[in-house]
Amino acid sequence: MTNPSISGLYEIAIGITAADESNVINYWDKFGFTVNLSGNLDREAAKKLYGVDSNVRSLRLQNKVTDRSLLRLMIWDNPVNEGLGLSPLKVVGSRWGTSLCLDVFNVANHAEDGQALGLPIYYVPPQRNLINRPENFTPFYQANPCVHEMVLIQPLTRQVIFQRHDYHRPNSGIVNPDSYFKASEFVHAGLIVDCESERLDFYDQVLGLVRTLDNVESGYSLASRNILEVKKENPDERMFNTYFTAPGYDLKEKNHVHSGNFEVLRLEGNLENKQTYSRPGCLGTSLYTLKVTDIDSYHQKVSNSEATEVTEIIVNEFAEKSFSFVAPDGYFWTLLQS
Template sequence: MISGIFENCIGLKDIEATLKYWTEFGYREVNRGQLSAEQAGLLYGHASDLTSLRLQNGNSSDHGLVRLLSWKQPRNQGLGHTLPVVNGSRWFASLVQDIYVLADAFNDDKANGGDWIYSEPVRAIEFTGNLGVGLYNRFVGVREMFVISSQTRQAFFQRYNYNRPGYGTIDPSSPLLVSEGTHSSMIISDHSLSSFYVEVFGLVPFESNPNRSGYEKPSTRLTLMLDEGQEFYVSGFASPKTYVGLFQVYSPLYPTPDKREYSQPGSLGLSLFTYQVDDITAFHQRITASAATKVSPILPNEFGEPSFGLVAPDGMYWIIVGQTQ
């Protein structure tokens, strides 16, 4: 059985500066470990000495964590300020209590030298929401925004006039009142390859898969920074045992640069997602028999957990972590 997205993994230059950033979002260090260049090469496909930190938001220990990867010799500078919708792009989303508090913080930081690209909060309909037409027929949906820097790619959303208990938990100790990662997304060029995540990973597809969206939807246009005519397919996938830690796959219906090399282990910035499984030996056998490539042996990761790496048919790298008691 596979979890929701377990960790969003970020290559970094400066551990202390990066820890300071994530502390503002309510994350704290819960584990730290190291691998030699040889060990990292076997597991991650990038041979460099590695120090990793696992960060947890509140009590969310089974999904939506952050793993910080400090490479002695990074592979490359990562996606940097690349806009969201290019082949290989990754990001993850979190619930916030007040999105304007967050937007003001990024606005103020940018005005004083901060290196950010972001969209302003915009209203969006989720599920069977209501556009809102007045005082007695109010908006039901979310406001959302997207933030990009050299070391992070994050989406944030605030709910209005509805709730989804358990889907995003904001710990009161979080300075900016931000939840764990609720869902993670990536861009691939061939949407048919997303079937791998159902047939091999064992994820459950949304009934609506795939959806077509893009520029014609105002909230999507602004949040994902799209140009006129840019449309895509998007599909969502959940773990069989939880609806938190969702995974979304986008495929542009127009040519985009191939940036997969810049969102792989060893790259700076958001460069990897991980899953947990309860039987890693059986899951490894399943992956080995599939169309996945570069499947590593099961090895101890930097935290001493059984893990292995693989490249999915869409060219994206994954790490699978065995659950330990």
């Protein structure tokens, strides 16, 4: 008998209202996502699984890759609150999806023009980060691996979008060539925490994700400071990066680097906590889901851990066995039977 296993990111879930549905579907179509499944839960079932006293109708959207990094729109009859809104990335409770794009400056142009027209948009224009550049780099004669990375936040979406230059990872960011923005599935999902690093042990010790970067202080390149708004000159603002992937990949092999990872940024300093605006029932980006091979085993493991608000296993709106919980760092998660 094989051991129970867990996927990387399966879905990023976004809470919306019925009035938002058409516009949101059209928006994500520009990034290559299309609806492929729908389902409903009544108030009683939604209360049991998500802790929300509201009927919910959900749509599952896929980009070019169908087995990971999907998008779920959760259409609530009675949303709990307005969600994270235009809060910048640097708040506790902040979640976002990071996607590859073949022309990040096109996205930035739309963000700049939309903001100029008075649309509710918060964005950080593309910033360049170098990727393992040789110490004695000679322009035009050597490869120049780097990324341009930007932040795009709107009331119902929180995105980090990047473009690669001079390097390629074939299974990490598979672009839908038919999409307007030539964008990929979610390469990874992000979280901001301000807890002790030991609270993150839950993700590998209980859930079984693989920690590939462990509490490494980062964020002091100019690009990273601008993206996260971390001020190097402020000694109280320090950032530590922990990275989790699904088990089963040899990460030393370029072709084994897959999408669907989790980047947890632990920031020191006095951060606003908005986790009550970042869970099911809230509008905007509010939930991550993962798939497991033995949901009963996982339910027992999570129930015996420091997780709270562990629900019973019930069938979700897509007829999948599911349960939810709040991890020790305060984030709400849902696991699905694969």
